[in-house]
Amino acid sequence: MEYNPSKIEQKWQEIWHRENAFEPKNSKDLPKKYILSMFPYPSGRIHMGHVRNYTISDAIARYYRQEGFNVLHPVGWDSFGMPAENAAIKHKLHPKKWTYENIDYMRKELASLGLSFSKEREFATSDPLYTKFEQEFIIKMYENGLLYEKKQNVNWCETCHTVLANEQVVEGCCWRCDNEVKQKQMPGYYIKITKYAQELLDDLKNLESGWPKQVLTMQENWIGRSEGLAFNLKLDERSLEKLDHKFDSFDVFTTRPDTIYGVSYTALAPEHEIVKYIVENNLLEQSKIEEIKAMQKVSEKDRALADKEGVSLEIEVLHPLTNEKIPVWVANFVLASYGGGAVMAVPAHDQRDYEFASKYNLPIKEVISNPNSNLQKEAFTESGVLVNSGEFNGLKSQKAKKAIIYHFEQNSLGKKEINYKLRDWGISRQRYWGAPIPFVHCDSCGLVPEKIENLPITLPDDVEITGEGNPLDTHPSFKVCKCPKCGKEARRETDTMDTFVQSSWYFLRYCTPNDKNKPFEKEDIDYWMSVDQYVGGIEHAILHLLYARFFTKALRDLGYIDIDEPFENLLTQGMVLKDGAKMSKSKGNTVDPDALISEYGADTARLFTLFAAPPVKELEWNDSAVEGAFKFIRRFVDRADHVNSKDLPEFDHSLLSKDEKNARKKVYEALKKSKDIYETRTFTFNTVIAACMEALNALNAQKNSDVWSEGYYILLHVLEPIIPHTCWELSDKLFDRKNLKPIKILEEVFVDDTITLAITINGKKRDEIEVDKSLSKDEILSLAKDKASKWLEDKEIIKEIYVPNKLINLVAK
RNA sequence: GCGGACGUGGUGAAAUUGGUAGACACGCCAGACUUAGGAUCUGGUGCCUAACGGUGUGAAGGUUCAAGUCCUUUCGUCCGCACCA
Numbered sequence: 001m002e003y004n005p006s007k008i009e010q011k012w013q014e015i016w017h018r019e020n021a022f023e024p025k026n027s028k029d030l031p032k033k034y035i036l037s038m039f040p041y042p043s044g045r046i047h048m049g050h051v052r053n054y055t056i057s058d059a060i061a062r063y064y065r066q067e068g069f070n071v072l073h074p075v076g077w078d079s080f081g082m083p084a085e086n087a088a089i090k091h092k093l094h095p096k097k098w099t100y101e102n103i104d105y106m107r108k109e110l111a112s113l114g115l116s117f118s119k120e121r122e123f124a125t126s127d128p129l130y131t132k133f134e135q136e137f138i139i140k141m142y143e144n145g146l147l148y149e150k151k152q153n154v155n156w157c158e159t160c161h162t163v164l165a166n167e168q169v170v171e172g173c174c175w176r177c178d179n180e181v182k183q184k185q186m187p188g189y190y191i192k193i194t195k196y197a198q199e200l201l202d203d204l205k206n207l208e209s210g211w212p213k214q215v216l217t218m219q220e221n222w223i224g225r226s227e228g229l230a231f232n233l234k235l236d237e238r239s240l241e242k243l244d245h246k247f248d249s250f251d252v253f254t255t256r257p258d259t260i261y262g263v264s265y266t267a268l269a270p271e272h273e274i275v276k277y278i279v280e281n282n283l284l285e286q287s288k289i290e291e292i293k294a295m296q297k298v299s300e301k302d303r304a305l306a307d308k309e310g311v312s313l314e315i316e317v318l319h320p321l322t323n324e325k326i327p328v329w330v331a332n333f334v335l336a337s338y339g340g341g342a343v344m345a346v347p348a349h350d351q352r353d354y355e356f357a358s359k360y361n362l363p364i365k366e367v368i369s370n371p372n373s374n375l376q377k378e379a380f381t382e383s384g385v386l387v388n389s390g391e392f393n394g395l396k397s398q399k400a401k402k403a404i405i406y407h408f409e410q411n412s413l414g415k416k417e418i419n420y421k422l423r424d425w426g427i428s429r430q431r432y433w434g435a436p437i438p439f440v441h442c443d444s445c446g447l448v449p450e451k452i453e454n455l456p457i458t459l460p461d462d463v464e465i466t467g468e469g470n471p472l473d474t475h476p477s478f479k480v481c482k483c484p485k486c487g488k489e490a491r492r493e494t495d496t497m498d499t500f501v502q503s504s505w506y507f508l509r510y511c512t513p514n515d516k517n518k519p520f521e522k523e524d525i526d527y528w529m530s531v532d533q534y535v536g537g538i539e540h541a542i543l544h545l546l547y548a549r550f551f552t553k554a555l556r557d558l559g560y561i562d563i564d565e566p567f568e569n570l571l572t573q574g575m576v577l578k579d580g581a582k583m584s585k586s587k588g589n590t591v592d593p594d595a596l597i598s599e600y601g602a603d604t605a606r607l608f609t610l611f612a613a614p615p616v617k618e619l620e621w622n623d624s625a626v627e628g629a630f631k632f633i634r635r636f637v638d639r640a641d642h643v644n645s646k647d648l649p650e651f652d653h654s655l656l657s658k659d660e661k662n663a664r665k666k667v668y669e670a671l672k673k674s675k676d677i678y679e680t681r682t683f684t685f686n687t688v689i690a691a692c693m694e695a696l697n698a699l700n701a702q703k704n705s706d707v708w709s710e711g712y713y714i715l716l717h718v719l720e721p722i723i724p725h726t727c728w729e730l731s732d733k734l735f736d737r738k739n740l741k742p743i744k745i746l747e748e749v750f751v752d753d754t755i756t757l758a759i760t761i762n763g764k765k766r767d768e769i770e771v772d773k774s775l776s777k778d779e780i781l782s783l784a785k786d787k788a789s790k791w792l793e794d795k796e797i798i799k800e801i802y803v804p805n806k807l808i809n810l811v812a813k
Numbered sequence: 814g815c816g817g818a819c820g821u822g823g824u825g826a827a828a829u830u831g832g833u834a835g836a837c838a839c840g841c842c843a844g845a846c847u848u849a850g851g852a853u854c855u856g857g858u859g860c861c862u863a864a865c866g867g868u869g870u871g872a873a874g875g876u877u878c879a880a881g882u883c884c885u886u887u888c889g890u891c892c893g894c895a896c897c898a
Binding site: 171212216220224226252253254256303331332333337352353355419420541612614617619620622625629684691692694756758759762763764806809811 | 814815816817818824825826827828829832833836837838839840851877878879880891892893894895896897898
C-alpha cells in the first residue's frame with residue numbers, strides 16, 4: 001500500500017471535525033480522565049515547543065479514549081497580554097483584531113497536527129464572558145479580605161510601561177523584555193497569596209507522587225518558610241534624644257537565637273524609617289548623609305552584586321539579655337522587605353555579618369564552640385555548644401534555640417515567629433490589553449467594587465495604542481462612571497489585570513465552558529477535576545503553577561468549588577533544541593511546523609517528536625532522524641498488504657515456527673510496553689515506538705499471514721495515539737476500526753519451549769546455551785559446564801548460581 | 814553559597830527486584846538492485862587487537878557469586894533560588 005500523508009491526514013481531520021469525534025460524553029457515570037496541556041498564547045504561529053507539548057497530551061488523551069474513559073482534552077487561548085499591544089504599535093492593528101486573527105490561524109495549525117481537542121469547549125480569556133467571571137472573583141476576593149489596594153514600592157519596567165509581580169522579575173530584570181526593573185512608589189492591587197503560604201507549602205506533600213521533584217523544590221524555596229525569634233531592640237537614652245523621641249525601638253528577626261549573645265552590632269536597611277529620619281533631619285555629618293543617600297539610590301540588583309558597605313548611625317540599642325550597648329549601622333545588604341528591614345548581626349556565626357565586621361573593625365564574639373571553627377578565617381555557621389552565653393552556656397544549638405525562645409516569651413521580650421519569602425501578588429498592570437480591574441474610586445466612598453450585575457467591565461474599542469501611558473487612562477469616557485455605592489460621579493480604575501490571573505482558573509472553566517450565568521457548575525467540577533495529567537514547560541514551575549494552586553484554594557474558600565489542588569499529575573516537557581540551543585527567532589535556528597507538516601505530514605512530525613527523546617528531556621532536532629521517522633511509517637503502511645483477516649485471528653501457538661512465535665512475542669511486548677508507559681506515567685513513548693519497530697522487524701522475518709494480521713491489528717492499536725491519521729486510515733480499511741479498543745495481552749506468547757541462558761564465569765559472560773524449559777536445574781548446570789568446559793580447565797568450581805530464565809554463573813578458581 | 818536533576822558508543826537513546834550493557838534509531842562502512850540515486854533491500858558497526866583475547870556506563874574505593882543500577886568519596890554538566898537575617 002502506498003503512503004500518501006497529505007491525503008489521509010486531510011481526510012481524517014475532516015471526518016473528526018464533522019463527527020465531532022472528541023467531545024467528551026455528557027454522562028458523569030463513566031470513569032473520566034482530564035488531560036490538559038498548558039494553553040497557548042496566540043502569538044501568530046505555533047512553534048516546535050507547541051508541537052511537542054500538544055503531541056504528548058494528545059497521545060495520552062487518545063490512549064485513554066481507547067481504554068474506554070470519558071476524556072476531557074480541551075484547548076483555549078491565553079489571549080490577553082502585551083505582544084498584542086506591541087503588534088498594534090508595529091502594524092497599526094487593533095490588539096483585538098490581531099489576537100482573534102491569530103487564534104483563527106493557530107486553530108488551523110493545531111488541527112493540522114490531528115490533535116483530538118474538544119471542539120465545543122474552546123474559549124479565549126479575552127472573551128467578555130471570561131472577563132465577567134474573573135471580575136466577579138476579584139470582587140469576591142476583595143470582600144473576603146483576599147485583595148487589597150495599597151501604595152507601595154513596586155517593580156517597574158520602563159520598556160513595558162508596567163508593574164511586574166515579584167515572580168516576573170528575573171535576576172533584577174523584566175521576564176519579558178530583560179530590561180532592568182526599577183523600584184517605584186505606586187498604588188496597586190494585591191492578592192493576599194501570603195495568607196495561603198503555609199497551605200501551599202504543606203500541600204506540596206500531596207503532590208509528591210505526581211509532580212517532578214524539581215518543581216516541588218522550586219515552589220518550596222520560593223515560599224521560603226523560616227522559623228525563628230522576633231524581638232525588639234530598645235534605643236538607649238542618648239539615642240532616644242538624638243532621634244527626638246520619634247522612635248524608641250525597632251524589631252529584628254533571627255533564625256539563630258542560639259547566637260544571640262554574639263550580637264556585636266545591628267544593621268538597618270537603607271529604606272528603614274529610622275534611617276530615613278536621620279537623613280531627612282541631617283542628624284549625621286554631611287559626608288555620611290551623602291553616603292547613605294548614594295546607597296538608597298542603588299537598585300536591589302546592583303546591591304546584590306556590590307561589596308558590603310555601611311555607615312555607623314551613631315546610635316545604640318540595648319542587648320535584650322545583657323543590656324550591653326550595641327551600635328546601629330545602616331548596611332546595603334539588609335533587605336527592606338524581609339524581617340522588618342533590620343538584622344541583629346553575629347559576625348562570629350554568619351558569613352555576611354563576618355565580612356561586614358571585618359571591614360569596619362567591629363568585634364567578632366564567639367558564642368558557639370566547635371573544633372572545626374576557625375574565626376581567624378571565616379564565620380562558623382554550623383551548630384555547636386554555647387559559650388559566653390550566660391545561663392545558656394553548655395547547651396547545644398538545637399536545645400539553646402528552644403530555651404532562648406522560651407526565655408524571650410516568658411519575659412515578654414520577643415516571640416517565636418515564622419517568616420516567608422513569598423510576597424503578596426501584585427496584579428495591577430498599566431496596560432490596555434487585559435481584563436479591567438473592576439473597581440471605582442469615589443471621593444466620598446473611597447475604593448468601591450463594581451456591582452456584580454454590571455459585569456463585565458469591558459475594554460473600549462476606540463483606543464489608540466502608542467506605547468506611551470495607559471490608553472484607558474487617556475480614553476475620553478472609560479474612566480467616567482457613577483459610584484456603585486452612592487451614585488455620585490466617580491472614576492473607574494484603569495489598571496488591568498496581570499495575565500497570570502486568567503491562566504489561574506482556565507482549567508476550571510473547561511468543565512462548564514458555555515454557562516453564561518455562572519463560572520462553573522459544581523457538579524462538573526466534582527466530576528472532571530482535578531486534572532489527571534497536566535503537560536507543560538518547566539518555565540512555569542513557580543509563576544503559573546503556584547498562582548493556579550493558590551487560585552484553586554481561594555475559590556474553594558469562596559465557596560465556588562470543593563477541591564484543594566488543581567493538578568494531580570504534572571509532566572514538565574524538555575525544550576526543543578537545534579544545534580544545542582533553544583530554538584528561537586533571534587538565533588535563527590527555528591524549524592517551522594507548517595513546513596514540516598507539508599513536507600512529511602503530521603504523523604511524521606508526531607512520531608519524530610515522541611521518538612527522539614523521552615518527554616521530560618531536551619529534544620535535539622535532527623533532520624535525518626525526521627526522515628527516518630517518515631520512512632518507518634511508509635514501510636509500515638507498505639506491509640499492510642500482508643493482512644488477510646478483518647478480525648483478530650486465533651492461533652494454536654505451539655504449532656508455529658520459531659520466527660512466527662518470535663513475531664507474536666514482539667507484537668505483544670509492544671502492547672505490554674504501551675500499557676506500561678501510560679500506567680506508570682513515565683510516558684516514554686520512545687520505548688514504545690522502539691518496541692513497535694522491533695515487532696515490525698520480527699513480522700518481516702516470517703510469512704504467516706495470520707501472524708501478520710494479528711500483528712497489524714495490535715500495532716495499529718498501539719500506534720494510534722502516536723500516528724493517528726495513518727492508524728485510523730488502516731484500521732478503518734483493514735479492521736473496521738475494531739482494534740481501537742482495549743486488547744487483551746495473551747501471556748501464552750511469552751512462554752517459549754526453550755530458554756536461552758547466558759553462561760557467565762566469575763560474573764563475565766562467556767557463552768550462551770539454549771535448553772528445553774522442562775529441564776531441571778541440575779541438568780541445566782551440567783549442560784552449561786560442558787558447554788563452557790574450555791573456560792573451566794585447571795579450575796575448581798566453588799559455587800554455582802542459577803537464575804531461572806536469565807543466566808548461570810559459575811564461580812571458579 | 815543553598816537546593817534540585819543528571820553523567821552510558823560518532824549522535825539521539827535502551828536496560829522490572831542488582832542478573833547477557835549499548836535494544837530501537839540516526840550516522841558511517843560494505844554489498845545487491847539500478848541509466849542514476851540523497852530511493853529500496855541485505856549485512857556490518859563500543860573501544861583496543863591481524864587474531865586468540867582484553868577492555869568498557871565521568872573518576873576512585875567498597876558491598877556482592879554478580880554493580881550502569883546499592884554504599885562512600887570525588888570530578889564535571891545543566892537548572893532553579895540567591896546578601897531571606
